[in-house]
Amino acid sequence: MIDLEPKPEPKRRPAKRRRPEIYICSTCNREQPFCWTCPCGFMICSDCMEENFWGMTCNGITWTCPDCGAIRGFGNQ
Numbered sequence: 001m002i003d004l005e006p007k008p009e010p011k012r013r014p015a016k017r018r019r020p021e022i023y024i025c026s027t028c029n030r031e032q033p034f035c036w037t038c039p040c041g042f043m044i045c046s047d048c049m050e051e052n053f054w055g056m057t058c059n060g061i062t063w064t065c066p067d068c069g070a071i072r073g074f075g076n077q
């Protein structure tokens with residue numbers, strides 16, 4: 001028996017990414033290559049963060065989510 005039918009290639013499921021490919025800043029509503037994010041869904045881009053820096057952070061090390069009040073760290077998340 002010769003199987004002439006080409007075998008269908010197994011469909012590969014795209015690996016789930018932990019981070020979204022695009023960010024929409026919650027403050028300026030623009031698409032950004034990077035935003036700081038909060039688990040509640042809030043995102044802020046570096047421009048808005050800079051503008052609101054001293055309203056978002058009191059020490060430059062962590063920032064406070066204005067939506068839920070979570071303390072979030074700068075740097076790698």
Ligand SMILES: [Zn+2]
Nearest residue numbers: 025028045048
């Ligand atoms: Zn922004």
Ligand SMILES: [Zn+2]
Nearest residue numbers: 038040065068
């Ligand atoms: Zn939040």
